[in-house]
Amino acid sequence: MNTHVSRRRFLQASASLGAFSVIVSKTPSLLASDTLMGGSMPPVLKVDANGYAVLCVPVPDMGQGMLTGAAQLVAEELDIALEHVRVELMSFVGSINDEGKAQFGKLHQGTGGSLAMAEVWMPLRQTAAYARSLLIDAAAREMKADKADLTTKGARVINAKTGTQITYAKLVDKVQAAAEPNLEEVALKPAAERRVIGRDRRNVASSDIVTGKPIYGIDQDVPGMLHVAIRRCPHLRGGLVSHNGKTLRGKPGIVDVIDMPRLPADPKERRLVAAGVAVVANSYWTARKAANALEIEWDGSYAMNTDSAHFMKIGMEALDSASMTETVRDGDIEGALSRASKTLEATYSHPNWAHTCMEPHSCVADVKADSAEIWVGHQFMDVAINAASEATNIPAGNIKANFYRIGTGFGRKFEKDFIQEACFLSQKLGKPVKVTWSREDEMEQDFYNHMAFYKLRGGLDASGKMNALHIRVAADGRFSSATQEIPCGLVDNYLGEWLLLPTALSTGAWRGPGSNVRSWVTQSFIDELAEAAGQDTLDFMLALFRSKATVEMKNWPNLTLDLSRHVAALEKVAEESGYRNVLPAGHGRGIAVFQTHHSLCAHVVEVAMKGEKDFRVVKVTSAIDCGLAVNPLGIRAQVESGIIDGLCAAKYGNMVFEKGVPVTNNFDTYRKLRMAEAPEEINIHILDHGDDTPRGTGETSLPPFIPALTNAIYRASGKRIRRLPIVESL
Amino acid sequence: MASITFSINGREQMFDGDEDMPLLWHLRDEAGLKGTKFGCGIGQCGACTVHVDGEAVRSCSLPMASLDGANVTTIEGLAQGDKLHPVQEAWIEEDVPQCGYCQAGQIMATAALLKSNPNPSDDDINEGVTNLCRCGTYHRIRKAIKLAASKMQQA
Numbered sequence: 001m002n003t004h005v006s007r008r009r010f011l012q013a014s015a016s017l018g019a020f021s022v023i024v025s026k027t028p029s030l031l032a033s034d035t036l037m038g039g040s041m042p043p044v045l046k047v048d049a050n051g052y053a054v055l056c057v058p059v060p061d062m063g064q065g066m067l068t069g070a071a072q073l074v075a076e077e078l079d080i081a082l083e084h085v086r087v088e089l090m091s092f093v094g095s096i097n098d099e100g101k102a103q104f105g106k107l108h109q110g111t112g113g114s115l116a117m118a119e120v121w122m123p124l125r126q127t128a129a130y131a132r133s134l135l136i137d138a139a140a141r142e143m144k145a146d147k148a149d150l151t152t153k154g155a156r157v158i159n160a161k162t163g164t165q166i167t168y169a170k171l172v173d174k175v176q177a178a179a180e181p182n183l184e185e186v187a188l189k190p191a192a193e194r195r196v197i198g199r200d201r202r203n204v205a206s207s208d209i210v211t212g213k214p215i216y217g218i219d220q221d222v223p224g225m226l227h228v229a230i231r232r233c234p235h236l237r238g239g240l241v242s243h244n245g246k247t248l249r250g251k252p253g254i255v256d257v258i259d260m261p262r263l264p265a266d267p268k269e270r271r272l273v274a275a276g277v278a279v280v281a282n283s284y285w286t287a288r289k290a291a292n293a294l295e296i297e298w299d300g301s302y303a304m305n306t307d308s309a310h311f312m313k314i315g316m317e318a319l320d321s322a323s324m325t326e327t328v329r330d331g332d333i334e335g336a337l338s339r340a341s342k343t344l345e346a347t348y349s350h351p352n353w354a355h356t357c358m359e360p361h362s363c364v365a366d367v368k369a370d371s372a373e374i375w376v377g378h379q380f381m382d383v384a385i386n387a388a389s390e391a392t393n394i395p396a397g398n399i400k401a402n403f404y405r406i407g408t409g410f411g412r413k414f415e416k417d418f419i420q421e422a423c424f425l426s427q428k429l430g431k432p433v434k435v436t437w438s439r440e441d442e443m444e445q446d447f448y449n450h451m452a453f454y455k456l457r458g459g460l461d462a463s464g465k466m467n468a469l470h471i472r473v474a475a476d477g478r479f480s481s482a483t484q485e486i487p488c489g490l491v492d493n494y495l496g497e498w499l500l501l502p503t504a505l506s507t508g509a510w511r512g513p514g515s516n517v518r519s520w521v522t523q524s525f526i527d528e529l530a531e532a533a534g535q536d537t538l539d540f541m542l543a544l545f546r547s548k549a550t551v552e553m554k555n556w557p558n559l560t561l562d563l564s565r566h567v568a569a570l571e572k573v574a575e576e577s578g579y580r581n582v583l584p585a586g587h588g589r590g591i592a593v594f595q596t597h598h599s600l601c602a603h604v605v606e607v608a609m610k611g612e613k614d615f616r617v618v619k620v621t622s623a624i625d626c627g628l629a630v631n632p633l634g635i636r637a638q639v640e641s642g643i644i645d646g647l648c649a650a651k652y653g654n655m656v657f658e659k660g661v662p663v664t665n666n667f668d669t670y671r672k673l674r675m676a677e678a679p680e681e682i683n684i685h686i687l688d689h690g691d692d693t694p695r696g697t698g699e700t701s702l703p704p705f706i707p708a709l710t711n712a713i714y715r716a717s718g719k720r721i722r723r724l725p726i727v728e729s730l
Numbered sequence: 731m732a733s734i735t736f737s738i739n740g741r742e743q744m745f746d747g748d749e750d751m752p753l754l755w756h757l758r759d760e761a762g763l764k765g766t767k768f769g770c771g772i773g774q775c776g777a778c779t780v781h782v783d784g785e786a787v788r789s790c791s792l793p794m795a796s797l798d799g800a801n802v803t804t805i806e807g808l809a810q811g812d813k814l815h816p817v818q819e820a821w822i823e824e825d826v827p828q829c830g831y832c833q834a835g836q837i838m839a840t841a842a843l844l845k846s847n848p849n850p851s852d853d854d855i856n857e858g859v860t861n862l863c864r865c866g867t868y869h870r871i872r873k874a875i876k877l878a879a880s881k882m883q884q885a
Contacts, residue, residue: 672864
């Protein structure tokens with residue numbers, strides 16, 4: 001279909017439109033430039049009649065700065081001002097695979113693993129560089145010049161020989177696109193010539209945000225839409241027995257009351273969608289008020305005998321007596337421990353954390369006989385489309401999904417439940433519906449960060465070097481990763497073992513999954529071992545990371561780590577924080593370094609005690625090693641964010657369960673950090689090791705912050721925090 | 731039931747619906763003003779902060795019944811036409827927003843604080859702006875509040 005004729009037709013059309021587009025191609029090469037090719041396929045990049053760019057960003061922005069970073073890539077390669085790049089969120093441009101599932105095509109369309117920038121780094125620059133090459137070709141024809149003499153700057157093509165210039169605006173309808181551009185041959189701007197990438201750029205969405213524009217999923221309405229409030233079963237793995245919903249029928253504004261089945265029905269399975277009662281009304285408030293007044297009998301029998309004390313009991317018992325699965329065994333752990341000049345044993349534990357996404361979940365769905373449309377904020381476009389397809393039995397190829405800015409995700413906006421409820425109800429009612437979650441349900445029906453219990457035994461040889469480490473972990477989710485984390489690989493004698501705790505909880509991904517807590521346990525125990533060895537922790541850590549040149553990560557993404565980068569990060573934060581300077585009484589410093597996914601971060605945290613039971617964070621000094629830094633201002637924002645999130649979770653994060661019901665279900669009972677407790681000073685240093693690609697930043701700073709904090713609290717107060725949350729251990 | 735007469739962003743309104751309805755849901759679902767955000771429903775997080783007669787209030791917990799004769803200002807009504815309020819300008823200049831969901835509420839809380847206290851100390855800020863931010867932008871919010879204060883004093 002992409003014939004020469006159709007291309008010419010397109011160009012004629014585009015001349016009157018005064019714009020040209022680069023779209024995702026269905027053919028094997030990455031991108032093409034003919035809008036007729038894709039039919040309804042959206043452009044990746046459009047250059048409009050003013051010579052300005054409209055960029056469709058393939059990955060949702062949930063606060064990680066995706067739109068800004070993506071705009072920078074395009075402004076750089078196209079040689080136009082960042083202000084002249086308008087950004088929109090692209091719709092799904094992947095494909096449907098043989099199993100009928102939506103899958104990513106040539107563009108990655110999800111945000112997770114801190115990978116969004118790394119995923120778009122090459123394709124977006126190639127797209128913009130290709131658009132630039134088309135403009136140069138057009139200018140060469142117009143100017144009758146040799147392409148080699150042409151360069152671009154400020155949305156103009158400039159003839160270096162003659163000094164004549166022509167604006168992009170005058171070229172857009174002169175562009176002639178190749179049918180199948182070979183993007184490998186399109187020259188990308190050399191690093192030394194970059195003017196936008198690597199410079200501080202403010203959030204491009206800020207003007208919409210500060211003026212209250214309806215840019216989030218929860219802000220979307222469609223004509224004829226009904227509103228839904230659902231009362232969801234608060235009992236872990238619980239079900240619906242009965243309710244008095246009949247009494248609502250015929251009341252003003254009430255449309256229907258519908259039973260929501262638990263998915264899957266078997267309570268032994270992890271929850272996908274909660275059991276509940278949906279009240280459908282002509283406004284959200286009418287639905288909410290009526291739902292709140294419903295009398296509902298739930299079946300809470302499955303987990304009636306479980307509560308937080310029960311979880312603590314089975315977790316601690318497992319550490320001492322359970323037979324566990326061995327994950328790593330190096331050397332001779334028992335022999336080494338018996339030969340050690342000093343041994344140390346400690347037990348650590350932490351409860352579940354809720355995500356508390358600032359924007360409560362919502363979804364609008366309009367399900368027809370053989371097609372469906374959804375409007376939602378979701379981290380992964382393929383997952384969202386498949387969720388709608390699975391809920392309705394409508395083929396994924398017939399699902400149209402509209403995506404929006406996300407009011408934080410943290411992994412929770414990866415799940416399917418809030419989409420499937422809306423689809424189920426719209427299909428049942430034959431009308432578009434909007435389901436809006438309450439904050440209480442957002443916490444009660446969360447897929448929590450896992451709880452876990454750890455027993456560590458460490459051995460030091462006569463020189464004070466760690467020669468043995470044994471870690472046993474009992475966790476309520478499939479998080480065995482703590483058993484194979486550094487110092488695993490750096491200790492000759494090592495044993496890791498883990499057990500899945502039988503609880504009724506549903507766990508999921510929470511910012512820095514696994515890393516967020518295993519960093520704390522391992523880096524705190526290293527601090528304990530350093531003290532036992534009579535060494536400063538920095539010296540002990542430096543010796544550990546200098547003991548080998550590299551180590552294989554046994555956890556995802558299974559990289560070979562160059563440990564000189566750990567050393568560099570530690571040295572940087574030590575130097576910048578004045579680590580070895582004496583502190584006033586009641587103050588303490590802690591240090592930690594941790595690789596999360598593809599990036600690395602070290603912190604020195606200084607705290608001051610406020611009496612015996614509280615503390616304030618005086619200063620945080622951070623070094624982040626995240627590869628090529630696209631937007632240093634945005635990277636610092638992500639580091640600050642991880643610090644605050646880590647402080648908040650470690651200090652207060654604690655989902656409490658009684659009789660199988662979560663009882664911490666809003667901000668009055670599940671405490672979050674406010675401005676008064678934010679660190680007084682944060683100094684962030686972005687390390688430059690000359691990398692040519694970004695490695696990700698969204699999750700990197702959180703995991704090492706928690707051990708640096710608790711190590712600091714130990715220095716300041718003499719209290720070793722081995723059980724989170726900190727407020728309950730001080 | 732008598733109608734409730736009040737104004738939103740300077741425009742007179744009549745309301746004769748459910749008087750228990752919180753102002754938040756009237757704004758979002760009936761007045762079509764989506765800038766005021768739902769966060770918790772219990773007045774804890776402040777995402778729904780608006781001005782009622784110049785005071786910052788949490789609209790999720792304010793029933794329509796209490797609004798007779800009141801003047802409500804939302805984030806959509808804070809700027810003077812195209813001219814942003816100094817607090818909005820400061821938010822952009824300090825690059826405060828990450829996800830941005832809570833920021834309308836933060837801005838409304840700050841604008842009210844600076845009206846009554848043009849030069850707030852750190853403690854005044856801690857007590858005057860207690861809204862939750864899940865991205866942890868507090869560090870930059872504090873800077874932006876101080877920048878906005880200095881902008882307003884120079885103006």
